Amino acid sequence: MRRLAMITATAAAALGATALHAEPLKIGIIESLSGAQTSTGRLYANAVKYGVDRINEAGGFNGEPVIVTEYDNAGGAPDAADKFRNAVADGVHVIFQGASSAIAGQLTEDVRKHNLRNPGKEVMFINLGGEAMELTGEKCQFYHFRYTTTAPMRVNALVSAMKEAGDLGEKVYSINQNYSWGQDMQAAVAAAAQTGGYTVVDEVLHDVNKIQDFAPFVARIRAAAPDTVFTGNWSNDLLLLMKAVGDAGLDVTFATAFLDQPGNIANAGKTALGHYIANNYDNAATDGQFAETYKTATGHYPIFVEGHSAFALGALQQALGTVNFGGGDIGVTKIALALENTTYDSPLGPISVRKEDHQTIRPVVVSKVIENPKYPADDTKMGFATVKVIAGDQAIYPVQDSCKMERPKA
Template sequence: MKRLVLATATAVSALSATSAFAEPLKIGIIESLSGAQTSTGRLYANAVKYGVDRINAAGGFNGEPVVVTEYDNAGGAPEAADKFRKAVADGVDVIFQGASSAIAGQLTEDVRKHNIRNPGKEVIFINLGADAMELTGAKCQFYHFRYTATAPMRVNALVSAMKEAGDLGKNVYSINQNYSWGQDMQAAVAAAAEGGGYKVVGEVLHDVNKIQDFAPFVARIRAASADTVFTGNWSNDLLLLMKAAGDAGLDVTFATAFLDQPGNIANAGKTALGHYIANNYDNAATDGKFAEAFKTATGHYPIFVEGHSAFALGALQQALGTVNFNGGEIDVTKIALALENTTYETPLGPISVRKEDHQTIRPVVVSKVVEKPKYPADDTDMGFQTVKVIAGDAAIYPVQESCKMERPKQ
């Protein structure tokens, strides 16, 4: 049995008298909590803690409060590997991570190898934001669950909504960062061309967060007579690209994946108006009840990755409600089996897990930037207005042939 963890008197009093002898479920957040991705990593951690607080308020699990420990990977895969080893030594049952597909690729392989070597002491990896296709393709494995949309899901949603709104155009330019995520976006834009009725008039893959002047790229976009620019860029690569387009007076519509990253709207200013984003969640697409509950608990409305990450914890809570270890040793495999059989109802629609690759089948929200929205962004008078919510069964794509998932023996 793993070592016991002391809980506060309040938490203990809410649980059964036998909780002192029970084994707690331990969650580890292996996230970028220092370095360039700190702001995003902290949002993932906020959402996990929000979800765990709800589980504990409802009585915890297995007779104990769920225990959460943060591990700072400092934005690097080697550091994440080190922190995974520390988490395993601490007896963590479930790890959460979202900022960076490179880190997720390291963690999913670490989890796979650990679980092979330690039958009966498995660890689950719940991926909140790493979108690289290979994670549910060549690297798919039973103990990895992805609770975020991928490039094809986002691109297909954008194409559907923008075409319906008359904002797609006939000429599309694709510009993305040159790593797995950007390459996936470029491939998805090309794959959607026939169905979207557009021509890809240019493609660029560039270095990640190293370009200081996007004016030459904007000149190429102008020369290609593009109507729409699809980009999976994030951070400065998105902001500087949009600013360069605005400074050049380039009349195009941006179709993005991360325009709602904190600071982007404030920094882009009026340049952001009219541009699109496809994402897992948008406050404006809901009845507002979840947004208000989140604000009551945390002091702010859910932003960027917090909403959909909180839903992943809701799915976990629902799954935990279907297994009972009677206070004894926790069987992680049984929790994983319960999770892949869970359909969680969110304010946007149901989220389920596809058993063949553990990609979530989930709604995708397409929004555009407007003035005077219901939920302003970055303390400005601008924010997102929902254009269309694509249901999960319409957003999903076939299982990749490269996924050869081995299931545990039962």
């Protein structure tokens, strides 16, 4: 009898130890936290931490608080590959990254190879900002989820809204960065010409984040005399382009993807008035409740990439609520399957993920720069007013033929 009691006590102690040492969910932010893309990378990290705080305030996951670790990729794909190896060594389950499609391309391939070599110890990649089409095309894979738009989604939204507003014109200029994302933008602008009723009078692809003076490009734009300039530029390339436009006093409407990046409105000055952006999120397009909640938590309203990135964490939190590992080992595949079946009700409308390629189906907001907005930008008296919100089912495009996703075996 005494021996039975000892065995029972030992078993109970073991169960107690298991409960005390449940596996925590580990999230890694592999982001550009130094170098030219620091300002953008830091905003992605802010939003991820905001979302994780919401998960932990609600009780965490698997009996433990979610752990977040930052890894600085210094704005380069080779550094991102190194940091991915560090994250795997640290036991990270889910990685987040947003600044740069080139880095996203490196990470999704690293994740794919790791998961092939380590069945049962998979890692998931939630892509917040890498918008190159190939990421849900020839590079699509089950453990990559993209929670942002792509070039066709942004360009088609801009063309639709600007044409309705009578601001598109008949002559369009295209200037973009010379890599996968910029090439996608250039292709999308050309593809929308017939629908938009315009002619592309000139198009330019330039080096990424290496040009210090965009004055020659602005002179070329002026010579082409377009009605609208489309650009997918971001980071320093957009900041410096806006500065050159402002310095030259160029009177032309810009149709952009990232005009809400901090500094752009201030750099362009009054020249920015009337410029357009198609984006994942705009405070002015909502009832303001999320904006105020975010400000209370972080000290500022969500800007640039923070809003939609926080919604990705909201979707993850919702998915985690449907998965129970009982404090035991975490299975990333089960989390990925749950995320596939999650529809998150954002302030702009429902956000889901298409199972065939893991491209987000989400609303796209088209906004215009005005004076005296509800949410001023860059400590100026200018900011964004919502022109049109395109619902997710209207903004999305068919699955690319090049996506041949292999799903995990049941």
